[in-house]
Amino acid sequence: xxxxxxxxxxxxxxxxxxxxxxxxxxxxxxxxxxxxxxxxxxxxxxxxxxxxxxxxxxxxxxxxxxxxxxxxxxxxxxxxxxxxxxxxxxxxxxxxxxxxxxxxxxxxxxxxxxxxxxxxxxxxxxxxxxxxxxxxxxxxxxxxxxxxxxxxxxxxxxxxxxxxxxxxxxxxxxxxxxxxxxxxxxxxxxxxxxxxxxxxxxxxxxxxxxxxxxxxxxxxxxxxxxxxxxxxxxxxxxxxxxxxxxxxxxxxxxxxxxxxxxxxxxxxxxxxxxxxxxxxxxxxxxxxxxxxxxxxxxxxxxxxxxxxxxxxxxxxxxxxxxxxxxxxxxxxxxxxxxxxxxxxxxxxxxxxxxxxxxxxxxxxxxxxxxxxxxxxxxxxxxxxxxxxxxxxxxxxxxxxxxxxxxxxxxxxxxxxxxxxxxxxxxxxxxxxxxxxxxxxxxxxxxxxxxxxxxxxxxxxxxxxxxxxxxxxxxxxxxxxxxxxxxxxxxxxxxxxxxxxxxxxxxxxxxxxxxxxxxxxxxxxxxxxxxxxxxxxxxxxxxxxxxxxxxxxxxxxxxxxxxxxxxxxxxxxxxxxxxxxxxxxxxxxxx
Ligand code: F6R
Numbered sequence: 181x182x183x184x185x186x187x188x189x190x191x192x193x194x195x196x197x198x199x200x201x202x203x204x205x206x207x208x209x210x211x212x213x214x215x216x217x218x219x220x221x222x223x224x225x226x227x228x229x230x231x232x233x234x235x236x237x238x239x240x241x242x243x244x245x246x247x248x249x250x251x252x253x254x255x256x257x258x259x260x261x262x263x264x265x266x267x268x269x270x271x272x273x274x275x276x277x278x279x280x281x282x283x284x285x286x287x288x289x290x291x292x293x294x295x296x297x298x299x300x301x302x303x304x305x306x307x308x309x310x311x312x313x314x315x316x317x318x319x320x321x322x323x324x325x326x327x328x329x330x331x332x333x334x335x336x337x338x339x340x341x342x343x344x345x346x347x348x349x350x351x352x353x354x355x356x357x358x359x360x361x362x363x364x365x366x367x368x369x370x371x372x373x374x375x376x377x378x379x380x381x382x383x384x385x386x387x388x389x390x391x392x393x394x395x396x397x398x399x400x401x402x403x404x405x406x407x408x409x410x411x412x413x414x415x416x417x418x419x420x421x422x423x424x425x426x427x428x429x430x431x432x433x434x435x436x437x438x439x440x441x442x443x444x445x446x447x448x449x450x451x452x453x454x455x456x457x458x459x460x461x462x463x464x465x466x467x468x469x470x471x472x473x474x475x476x477x478x479x480x481x482x483x484x485x486x487x488x489x490x491x492x493x494x495x496x497x498x499x500x501x502x503x504x505x506x507x508x509x510x511x512x513x514x515x516x517x518x519x520x521x522x523x524x525x526x527x528x529x530x531x532x533x534x535x536x537x538x539x540x541x542x543x544x545x546x547x548x549x550x551x552x553x554x555x556x557x558x559x560x561x562x563x564x565x566x567x568x569x570x571x572x573x574x575x576x577x578x579x580x581x582x583x584x585x586x587x588x589x590x591x592x593x594x595x596x597x598x599x600x601x602x603x604x605x606x607x608x609x610x611x612x613x614x615x616x617x618x619x620x621x622x623x624x625x626x627x628x629x630x631x632x633x634x635x636x637x638x639x640x641x642x643x644x645x646x647x648x649x650x651x652x653x654x655x656x657x658x659x660x661x662x663x664x665x666x667x668x669x670x671x672x673x674x675x676x677x678x679x680x681x682x683x684x685x686x687x688x689x690x691x692x693x694x695x696x697x698x699x700x701x702x703x704x705x706x707x708x709x710x711x712x713x714x715x716x717x718x719x720x721x722x723x724x725x726x727x728x729x730x731x732x733x734x735x736x737x738x739x740x741x742x743x744x745x746x747x748x749x750x751x752x753x754x755x756x757x758x759x760x761x762x763x764x765x766x767x768x769x770x
Contacts, residue, residue: 189366209254258303491591512539523551
């Protein structure tokens with residue numbers, strides 16, 4: 181959440197370069213934005229409410245500058261106003277600071293500084309940081325002032341600070357991501373890699389309680405706890421800049437849906453021995469807990485069915501934010517499997533820290549290599565989906581499901597059978613994602629675009645996919661959508677069905693099919709418009725979306741038409757499918 185970007189180097193268009201970088205990070209927050217650039221011993225700045233993508237070169241007349249920081253905001257403290265947009269400043273505008281995270285004791289810091297005469301102009305927690313640094317600066321160097329302020333702040337943060345008369349960027353982190361891109365004589369700082377991928381693929385990650393001071397010569401890292409310098413090894417990022425671009429597609433969401441023609445295959449490119457080792461760890465663990473948030477959480481729930489049915493293992497599941505209430509059962513022989521696209525989700529990271537504090541081992545299934553989860557886990561499996569930029573997860577979801585299905589097969593000693601099934605599924609998806617298929621789903625979107633509510637039902641793994649379908653439809657169409665276990669309808673939710681209410685049934689060609697079709701009859705008898713997503717048609721369906729029969733991988737194929745439906749409903753309802761309201765990618769706050 182919140183995009184941060186900075187540049188320091190020989191180029192003299194740093195503010196415009198930072199704005200371009202922020203545009204690439206807009207999926208992290210898009211309610212307001214701002215840039216501060218150092219020029220002629222002063223700080224020039226520009227802040228605006230709205231999306232940074234609306235900015236055109238020349239909209240603000242920046243002086244030539246080779247040092248600038250910027251931020252695109254997802255509001256936490258204080259409404260969406262120019263005053264609350266970052267950067268925030270001290271009284272004489274000699275310091276400018278951007279921040280991602282939440283400072284939990286900001287109210288105390290602010291009250292104390294106000295009593296000492298500091299004047300605040302925003303409602304943000306962030307402004308208290310820059311005033312605190314300003315306060316300490318009266319009696320110590322800039323570096324010491326930042327360190328002291330960091331030691332006094334509670335909560336999560338990634339901050340960047342510049343000073344009007346010093347050619348340097350100071351960055352510090354606890355909990356929220358910051359990556360330093362090292363170019364040829366130039367430096368970038370971003371909260372995600374795609375922001376600077378066109379300039380460099382050589383990076384250093386800032387870890388918790390670390391600070392970096394970047395000047396024209398070098399990036400020097402410090403451990404804030406021991407107050408000592410640290411050396412870091414450069415990491416090469418394998419993503420190409422073009423992978424993070426839309427190419428010929430109108431939106432990242434549809435591009436990423438279509439990339440599923442090959443992402444399952446890439447997810448399967450794992451080291452067999454590593455997979456077997458992890459399967460043994462699952463089998464030997466004293467309790468295995470799958471943990472993820474939002475869509476990743478639904479992937480975890482789906483995997484509990486896969487581990488039971490395919491791997492004959494019982495695994496537990498919790499959403500990241502609930503894990504702290506379940507952690508009493510974690511022992512030093514337990515295993516946590518954390519699932520995350522970004523590898524930065526705060527609630528999942530907190531669950532990882534809780535598990536590790538009890539001595540449990542952690543396996544992460546993640547997309548972003550080098551992310552905090554990658555670095556903090558005992559084992560990691562990368563899903564290799566490439567950058568996912570649309571806020572709604574699509575290709576990462578199915579790639580995560582593929583890796584977990586593979587692990588379930590490995591637990592049963594049937595790794596090769598799992599690979600074959602998933603490779604077959606990949607070619608089925610390739611055939612399915614054609615223009616005629618999309619047109620068929622667009623027809624359905626046209627029919628239901630004006631409804632107020634819709635329901636999605638499924639049994640077994642399709643129950644988890646029904647819950648994930650609801651998330652996808654809610655966030656992109658803004659239509660009220662809810663997922664249920666189909667057998668649960670008659671225990672309450674069936675009261676919601678009235679004439680023409682769309683009910684989407686997700687069906688597998690297995691023993692669950694008969695039950696779900698019966699449940700379809702029950703809602704149809706009460707007037708529902710029944711949409712079947714199933715390998716075979718049935719008389720109960722008012723609208724049928726054919727999916728391939730993918731056996732144990734049915735959950736993977738069943739979510740894809742829902743992704744397309746959500747996308748087209750979003751377009752018809754004039755929503756931005758890539759940047760849905762109130763949301764942002766990579767939820768780095770609790
Ligand atoms: C919804 C969506 C979110 C994420 C969730 C976890 O489409 O993308 O629900 O799944 O915020 O994010 P990661 O996977 O980055 O941990």
